[in-house]
Amino acid sequence: MSEIKIGVITASDRASKGIYDDISGVAIQDTMKDYLKSEFEIVYRCIPDEQDQIESTMKELCDDEKCCLVVTTGGTGPALRDVTPEATQNVCQKMMPGFGELMRQVSLQYVPTAILSRQTAGIRGNSLIINLPGKPKSIRECLDAVFPAVPYCIDLIEGPFIETDEDVIKAFRPKQK
Numbered sequence: 001m002s003e004i005k006i007g008v009i010t011a012s013d014r015a016s017k018g019i020y021d022d023i024s025g026v027a028i029q030d031t032m033k034d035y036l037k038s039e040f041e042i043v044y045r046c047i048p049d050e051q052d053q054i055e056s057t058m059k060e061l062c063d064d065e066k067c068c069l070v071v072t073t074g075g076t077g078p079a080l081r082d083v084t085p086e087a088t089q090n091v092c093q094k095m096m097p098g099f100g101e102l103m104r105q106v107s108l109q110y111v112p113t114a115i116l117s118r119q120t121a122g123i124r125g126n127s128l129i130i131n132l133p134g135k136p137k138s139i140r141e142c143l144d145a146v147f148p149a150v151p152y153c154i155d156l157i158e159g160p161f162i163e164t165d166e167d168v169i170k171a172f173r174p175k176q177k
């Protein structure tokens with residue numbers, strides 16, 4: 001079993017019912033395979049936009065599965081059933097607003113509707129949770145922007161040491177004194 005576990009949660013009513021294939025959840029997994037040199041294991045869940053279920057799945061992946069990173073897709077917009085940021089806020093002890101700020105800023109290069117995403121990030125215990133929008137193409141657009149800071153964030157919350165493939169994405173770790 002790998003020491004590094006990464007959780008992927010797709011919050012989508014239609015993907016969870018099988019009305020469409022979950023392209024975004026698969027895109028997160030493919031992006032992790034591209035980025036990481038370290039061995040890792042994916043723990044994947046595809047669930048409806050139900051806040052209780054999103055919260056319990058986040059807790060399961062952080063507390064029981066011990067994922068150091070949980071990446072969600074979907075449910076970040078203004079629609080009535082979009083509740084992923086609320087679920088994230090409810091399960092996290094600390095919010096990390098810089099992630100959402102940067103992802104929205106970068107996303108504006110691609111779509112004027114980037115401001116409609118309330119995507120955020122936070123810390124639950126030794127896990128970092130990051131929200132991404134539902135659109136498949138947003139996955140790489142957002143992760144390319146924030147991932148350089150992810151390995152050091154996981155160091156700081158006493159998670160495993162994550163090595164990236166520097167030809168694909170370069171992790172930034174401030175030099176130790």
Ligand SMILES: Nc1ncnc2c1ncn2[C@@H]1O[C@H](COP(=O)(O)OP(=O)(O)OP(=O)(O)O)[C@@H](O)[C@H]1O
Binds near residue numbers: 014049074134
């Ligand atoms: N997980 C996904 N896999 C593939 N396509 C997706 C996914 N999530 C969203 N999309 C696409 O992006 C479009 C806009 O996303 P939207 O936020 O409306 O979907 P959603 O919230 O996942 O859907 P639902 O209303 O079923 O929960 C969708 O109509 C769909 O074409």
Ligand SMILES: Nc1nc2c(c(=O)[nH]1)N[C@H]1C(S)=C(S)[C@@H](COP(=O)(O)O)O[C@H]1N2
Binds near residue numbers: 074107113137141
């Ligand atoms: N990078 C990026 N961010 C994006 C988008 C996108 O296509 N690319 N779509 C936007 C749109 S159209 C919406 S409605 C919001 C919320 O999407 P969600 O409800 O599927 O999470 O994300 C926004 N952020």
